[in-house]
């Protein structure tokens with residue numbers, strides 16, 4: 249009989265300290281990679297910690313980078329490291345087309361992973377993949393060590409400043425930060441799993457509107473388990489140098505809290521069943537051009553759109569987005585609209601921000617990356633302090649990369665000068681961004 253106790257006492261152990269860094273970045277998605285590169289390039293001894301075997305996070309699942317997070321009417325918004333990564337991919341034929349005029353562009357994820365590792369190594373960043381952050385040690389609120397689980401067992405890394413880019417704000421949770429509520433319907437946005445199909449006869453495939461209608465018409469008979477319908481099943485996208493191969497972002501799990509393991513387990517299986525359904529029960533038997541197509545593979549894990557958003561002293565809302573606000577502490581820029589997928593079903597709230605309608609853009613302040621409590625913790629990417637609607641606009645890759653770049657510079661300054669994160673001189677961060685051509689001036 250297994251024990252019926254609700255709690256157990258863990259044996260007290262001593263863990264080896266496996267390294268010490270000025271800046272440790274937790275998570276290697278679009279935000280984490282840019283944060284680590286930026287911190288290291290400012291001279292900070294930097295490490296990046298990732299529980300998966302590979303660098304990349306959602307940016308390496310096959311999703312396209314949205315063009316309008318990079319450019320607004322020919323004006324480059326995602327400057328500095330995000331642009332550098334893109335140009336390096338282009339040099340390797342790892343994406344095609346003209347991103348300045350396209351609404352999205354797909355990159356080769358394997359090339360992206362290799363590029364990211366090469367750049368991190370060149371910058372001197374210690375890469376700690378296969379490493380889960382499992383907790384923090386704190387003294388008077390400051391994080392002294394990140395606790396990790398590795399193949400060798402439990403261990404610790406000492407850090408002067410920590411940046412939480414885990415997407416789920418795991419580090420902020422361990423440090424006792426609080427999180428912003430989901431007030432719209434009580435749920436975060438739903439996750440989706442990308443999958444990839446090859447062998448399509450492009451010449452015979454009907455327009456996507458026809459395919460969407462067919463999917464809806466068949467729903468009553470086929471009883472799809474996938475709740476997405478109509479316009480919510482978005483068109484597939486192609487890849488550089490891979491004719492006849494398309495990526496599909498059409499699945500959706502509802503009512504998922506991505507910070508609970510049992511829900512992740514349910515979600516992952518549900519997503520794979522929906523991908524299987526979409527290809528084997530819908531595309532292949534019903535859609536012209538797919539008769540000889542094959543299911544190539546699915547992404548390594550489902551993409552989590554939203555989980556914990558850390559509460560900072562400042563919480564960004566959608567008004568500054570609609571009003572094309574230029575914050576005094578602006579460190580990132582975007583023109584992507586509110587794009588909130590409902591976590592309980594129903595339609596996606598996709599609303600062109602006023603900024604977009606005016607062919608303008610908005611800024612994102614450094615403050616969204618500063619948590620309320622912990623004096624040496626910053627956060628970026630999906631973890632930022634923004635309400636649900638503001639978050640749904642600034643969560644896209646061009647913007648998360650810019651935020652990562654800015655927070656990395658801020659962390660390096662804080663580590664160098666022994667500053668609490670609320671005292672980081674944001675003017676200096678902006679000057680560094682200017683010096684590497686990563687700053688958008690209104691007069692540009």
Ligand SMILES: Cc1cc2nc3c(=O)[nH]c(=O)nc-3n(C[C@H](O)[C@H](O)[C@H](O)COP(=O)(O)OP(=O)(O)OC[C@H]3O[C@@H](n4cnc5c(N)ncnc54)[C@H](O)[C@@H]3O)c2cc1C
Nearest residue numbers: 275277278279299305306314381414415551552629630645
């Ligand atoms: C289905 C879907 C479709 C999207 N479509 C687009 C699109 O078309 N274009 C676009 O630009 N954006 C799109 N987005 C948004 C965008 O991709 C993400 O918001 C963005 O990439 C998030 O980046 P991030 O670095 O904050 O987080 P992530 O990419 O999630 O990275 C977090 C990293 O932290 C790691 N991690 C987590 N916990 C731990 C831990 N405890 N220890 C160690 N490591 C940990 C994870 O493994 C991961 O690598 C989409 C998102 C989803 C989910």
